[in-house]
Amino acid sequence: MSNEMWVVVQLDSEPLAFPATMIKEVVPWQPLHPVPSEAIGVMGLVSLRGETLAVIDLLEMTGYGVMENPSFMLVLDFSESRIGFAVTKVEGVQYFDVDNMDTNMAGGYIQGTFEKEDRLYQLINPGALEQLVSQHTDIGALLPDG
Template identity: 70%
Template sequence: MSTTEMWVVVQLNGEPLAFPATLIKEVVPWQPLSPVPSHAVGVMGLISLRGETLAVIDVLQMQGNEGIAEPSFMLVLDFPESRVGMAVDKVEGVHYFNIEEMDTNMAGGYVQGTVTREDRLYQLVNSVALEQMMAQFTDVATLANGSY
C-alpha cells in the first residue's frame, strides 16, 4: 500500500523545498518586518499578523548559507509549541508525493529525504527536525513575546 501525502512546495533561492501541508497554517505576501534587537542567527524580524506577533526566520541563514535575497512570501508554520513565519522566494503550490519513493541518502538537518519528479529534485522537510534546528539558534517564542 502506497502512502501519498500532500506537501506545499516553495522555493528557497530557486531550490524546491516541500513542507508537510499540515505544518502550513497560511501563506501571506511578504510584508515589512520590525527589527529585533537580537543576534539570533536567521531571525529576520517580527511581524504582527492578525494580532499575533511572529518571529520571521530565514532558514538558509540558520544553516550558515547566504540568506534569501528578496523574499516574496512568508509561510506561517504551525508547530506544536510555537508559530513562526518563514521567508520564501516563491510558492509553487501543492504536490502529492509517495513517501515510499523518498530517497533518504541526502537526508540531513531538517531534510528527511528527496523525491525526484520530472528531472527535478524536491527536498522534503522533517517538521520536527526543523523545529529543533530553530530552537538551537533562538527561542522564537521569547522573541515573539518581546522578552529578549
C-alpha cells in the same frame, strides 16, 4: 502507496517541500519590525491578525546565504510556537509517495528527497526543523509577551 500533500516553495532556486499539515497559511511578504537579537536567521517580527510572529531566514540559519528578496511568508505551526519563514516563491501543492522517497541525502531538517518530472525536491522533516530553529534562537524571548 502513501501519497501525501506537500507545499513546494523555493528559498533560492531549489524546490523545498513542507508537509501541508504544518502550514497555517501563506501570506505575501510584509515589512518586518526589527528585533534586537543576535540569533542567526531571525529577520524580525511581524503582526498577523493580532498575533506576533518571529520571521526566519532558513538560508541564513543554516549557513547557505541570505534571502535577498522574499516574496512570501509561510506561517508554520510547530508544537510550541508558530513561526514565519521567508520564501522566494510558492510553487504550489505536490503529492509525494513518501514510502518511495530517497533518504540517502537526508540529514539536518531534510527528511529525504523525491525526484519527479526531472526535478529533485527536498522534503522537510518538521520535527528536525523545529529543533534547528530552537537551537538557534529562543523564539519566546523575541516575542513581546514571551
